Amino acid sequence: MHTVRRGLYALLLGAALALAGDEAAGPTPYITAxxxxxxxxxxxxxxxxxxxxEVADSKAIVFIVDTPGGRVDSAIQIVDAIVDAxxxxxxxxxxxxxxxxxxxxxxxxxxxVMSPSTNMGAAQPVTIGSDGMEPLGEKETSFVRAKFAALAEMKGRNPDIAMAMVDKDIELRAYQNPDGTLDIRAVNRPAELTGEEAVKELIDDPGKVVKQVIETIIGEELPIPEPKESQNSEAAPVEQTAPDTQPTQPDDGIVIxxxxxxxxxxxxxxxxxxVIKYIAxxxxxxxxxxxxxxxxxxxxTPTWSEDLYKWLIxxxxxxxxxxxxxGGLYLEFKTPGFGMPGIVGICALAIYFGSRSVVGLADWLDIALVITGxxxxLVEIFLIPGFGIVGxxxxxxxxxxxxFSFTFTDFSLPQYSWEWDRLEDAxxxxxxxxxxxxxxxxxTWKLLPRSPLYRRLVLADQQLPTDGYSVQTPDEAESTIGQVGVASSMLRPAGRGRFGDKTFQVVSLNEFIEEGTPIVIVQAEGNRYVVDRLKKPA
Structure with missing residues (x-):
C-alpha cells in the first residue's frame, strides 16, 4: 500500500515539475499566416x-499573396498597416x-519569398474603359511609382526595379560590378529630387535649373556655352570629375x-x-x-462577420x-404613430453605416450628419409650418x-481617380x-389604395354626413349656443359641462375654469362645444 502511494506521489511530482518547466520556458514560439x-x-x-x-507575440507574420490586384486605395491602407507591423x-x-x-x-x-511558378509586377494603375483596361493618367502613375520607390528604399531594395513595374517608359539596364554582382539602373528617367534637394540646387546653380526646365518644354537639349576668358588672368583649368553614375549610352549595359x-x-x-533572397x-x-x-x-482566416460585412458593402x-x-423613414413620416416602416428604416440604416464603419469607410461624423439631418x-415636419431652410x-x-460613407476622406477634395471612383459609386x-x-x-399613394391588400389593411368605409351619418345637424348645433350650465370638472381647457340633464365635452375659450363655475356655450361645431365664464349682469 505504501509503495503504491509513493508511486502516485512521484507521478504527481513529476507532472508538476514538467508543467513548471513549460511555464519557465515561456509560450510556444509561432508565426502568423x-x-x-x-x-x-x-x-x-x-x-x-x-x-x-493579433500578432503581438508572433515572431513574424507571413502574407500569402495570391492576387491579380484590385483597388489602389485599399492596397495603400494595407501597405500602411504592414509598415507599422x-x-x-x-x-x-x-x-x-x-x-x-x-x-x-x-x-x-x-x-x-516567391514560389517557383509565380511572378510579380505589372503594377501600372489602370481603370475599366470602353476598350477594356486602360492606364490611368500621369498623376496616378507618378503617385504609385513614387510609392513603390519609397517602399523599395525603406526595405533595402532597388527602387529602379520597383518603378519599372509601374512605368512602362522606364528602361532597365544591368551593369557588371567588379565583384560579379549586377547593378540594375533605369537609364531613361529624369532624376527625381526631393523638395530639399531641389531648393538647394536652385540656390547653388539657378542657370542649370532654368536650362532643364526649358529643355523639358521644347524637348531638345540646349548647347552649353563656352565660358569667356578673363582679360586680366588666364582661365583656370577645369578639373574633370568622375560622374556619380555610370554612363547611360544606348550601347552601355545589358537591357533587361x-x-x-x-x-x-x-x-x-x-x-x-x-529583389528576393529565397524561392520556396x-x-x-x-x-x-x-x-x-x-x-x-x-x-x-476571414471570420463569418468579415465575410458578412464584405457582402453588405x-x-x-x-x-x-x-x-x-x-423609404421606411418616409412611410413612417406619412403615417400616424410609430410602426413597422420606421423599425425597418432604422434597422436598414444601422446595418448600412455599421458595416461601413467596420471597413473604415463610415465614421461617427457620417453617422452624426445623418442623425442631425x-x-x-422632424423639426420641419412637426414644429415649423411649411418647408424652408431647416428642411x-x-x-x-x-x-x-x-x-461621405463611401469615401475614406470626408472633407478633402478627391486628388486621384480612385478617390473619384468612390464618389461615382456614391x-x-x-x-x-x-x-x-x-x-x-x-x-404607395396611387396604386396601393386600389389593391386588395390595401383594403385588408385600411378601413375603406366612410360615414359621410350626406349619407345620414352626423353627430348633429348644423341647426341643432346652432341651437345650443347660449345655453347656460355648470362646469362639472376642471376645464384645463378641456373638460365636462352640465347643461340641464345633458353632459357635454367642452373646451374653455380663454382660460382655465374651476369646477362648479357657471358657463355658457359660445361656439358649437359638430360635437365640439366652446364655453366661457357666465358673466354676471351689471
Missing part, C-alpha cells in the same frame, strides 16, 4: 488590420502571383527590360536582380529557409439598404452623410435610391 487571395478590396483591408492586431513581415508570393496591387503589398514587407513594357519578374529573375515550394520550405523549423503556424446590397432605410426634418439643411446633411447609389423612392411613392 494570412492568405491574401482574390481581388484587393475593403474586405481584405479588414482582414489584414485584424491579423496585425509590430513584428517581421514576410510576403510569400504564391498561386497566380503578386500582380499590380499585390506587388505593392509585397514590397511593403520586410522579406519577399526595354522601354514600352511593364516589368514582371519571375522568381529566378527576382533572385538574380536582388511551400510554407514548410519557406519556414525551413528562414529558420523557423521549430515554430508553429497560426493561420488567420457590395453595390447591390448597399442600394437595397438605402432604399429600405430612406433626420432631426432637422433643406436636413436633406443636405442626410445626403452628405451618405456620400452618386450612382443615391441616383438609384431616388429612382426607387419615386417608384415607391407612386406605388
Amino acid at each position: 494570412v492568405r491574401l487571395e482574390g481581388m484587393v478590396d475593403d474586405g481584405m483591408t479588414v482582414l489584414v488590420t485584424r491579423a496585425l492586431r 509590430p513584428c517581421k513581415t514576410i510576403a510569400f508570393v504564391d498561386g497566380m502571383g503578386a500582380i499590380s496591387a499585390g506587388a505593392l503589398i509585397s514590397y511593403a514587407c520586410d522579406e519577399i 527590360e526595354p522601354a514600352g513594357k511593364l516589368l514582371t519578374l519571375t522568381p529566378q529573375e527576382a533572385k538574380k536582380y536582388g 515550394k511551400d510554407m514548410d520550405d519557406l519556414m525551413w529557409q528562414l529558420g523557423y523549423t521549430n515554430t508553429a503556424v497560426v493561420n488567420v 457590395s453595390p447591390e446590397i448597399t442600394l437595397v439598404l438605402l432604399v429600405l432605410g430612406i 433626420v432631426i432637422l426634418l 433643406a439643411l436636413g436633406i443636405v446633411f442626410v445626403l452628405a452623410g451618405i456620400v 452618386g450612382f447609389a443615391l441616383t438609384m435610391t431616388m429612382i426607387c423612392m419615386v417608384v415607391l411613392v407612386v406605388a
Whole structure:
C-alpha cells in the first residue's frame, strides 16, 4: 500500500515539475499566416488590420499573396498597416502571383519569398474603359511609382526595379560590378529630387535649373556655352570629375527590360536582380529557409462577420439598404404613430453605416450628419409650418452623410481617380435610391389604395354626413349656443359641462375654469362645444 502511494506521489511530482518547466520556458514560439487571395478590396483591408492586431507575440507574420490586384486605395491602407507591423513581415508570393496591387503589398514587407511558378509586377494603375483596361493618367502613375520607390528604399531594395513595374517608359539596364554582382539602373528617367534637394540646387546653380526646365518644354537639349576668358588672368583649368553614375549610352549595359513594357519578374529573375533572397515550394520550405523549423503556424482566416460585412458593402446590397432605410423613414413620416416602416428604416440604416464603419469607410461624423439631418426634418415636419431652410439643411446633411460613407476622406477634395471612383459609386447609389423612392411613392399613394391588400389593411368605409351619418345637424348645433350650465370638472381647457340633464365635452375659450363655475356655450361645431365664464349682469 505504501509503495503504491509513493508511486502516485512521484507521478504527481513529476507532472508538476514538467508543467513548471513549460511555464519557465515561456509560450510556444509561432508565426502568423494570412492568405491574401482574390481581388484587393475593403474586405481584405479588414482582414489584414485584424491579423496585425493579433500578432503581438508572433515572431513574424507571413502574407500569402495570391492576387491579380484590385483597388489602389485599399492596397495603400494595407501597405500602411504592414509598415507599422509590430513584428517581421514576410510576403510569400504564391498561386497566380503578386500582380499590380499585390506587388505593392509585397514590397511593403520586410522579406519577399516567391514560389517557383509565380511572378510579380505589372503594377501600372489602370481603370475599366470602353476598350477594356486602360492606364490611368500621369498623376496616378507618378503617385504609385513614387510609392513603390519609397517602399523599395525603406526595405533595402532597388527602387529602379520597383518603378519599372509601374512605368512602362522606364528602361532597365544591368551593369557588371567588379565583384560579379549586377547593378540594375533605369537609364531613361529624369532624376527625381526631393523638395530639399531641389531648393538647394536652385540656390547653388539657378542657370542649370532654368536650362532643364526649358529643355523639358521644347524637348531638345540646349548647347552649353563656352565660358569667356578673363582679360586680366588666364582661365583656370577645369578639373574633370568622375560622374556619380555610370554612363547611360544606348550601347552601355545589358537591357533587361526595354522601354514600352511593364516589368514582371519571375522568381529566378527576382533572385538574380536582388529583389528576393529565397524561392520556396511551400510554407514548410519557406519556414525551413528562414529558420523557423521549430515554430508553429497560426493561420488567420476571414471570420463569418468579415465575410458578412464584405457582402453588405457590395453595390447591390448597399442600394437595397438605402432604399429600405430612406423609404421606411418616409412611410413612417406619412403615417400616424410609430410602426413597422420606421423599425425597418432604422434597422436598414444601422446595418448600412455599421458595416461601413467596420471597413473604415463610415465614421461617427457620417453617422452624426445623418442623425442631425433626420432631426432637422422632424423639426420641419412637426414644429415649423411649411418647408424652408431647416428642411433643406436636413436633406443636405442626410445626403452628405451618405456620400461621405463611401469615401475614406470626408472633407478633402478627391486628388486621384480612385478617390473619384468612390464618389461615382456614391452618386450612382443615391441616383438609384431616388429612382426607387419615386417608384415607391407612386406605388404607395396611387396604386396601393386600389389593391386588395390595401383594403385588408385600411378601413375603406366612410360615414359621410350626406349619407345620414352626423353627430348633429348644423341647426341643432346652432341651437345650443347660449345655453347656460355648470362646469362639472376642471376645464384645463378641456373638460365636462352640465347643461340641464345633458353632459357635454367642452373646451374653455380663454382660460382655465374651476369646477362648479357657471358657463355658457359660445361656439358649437359638430360635437365640439366652446364655453366661457357666465358673466354676471351689471
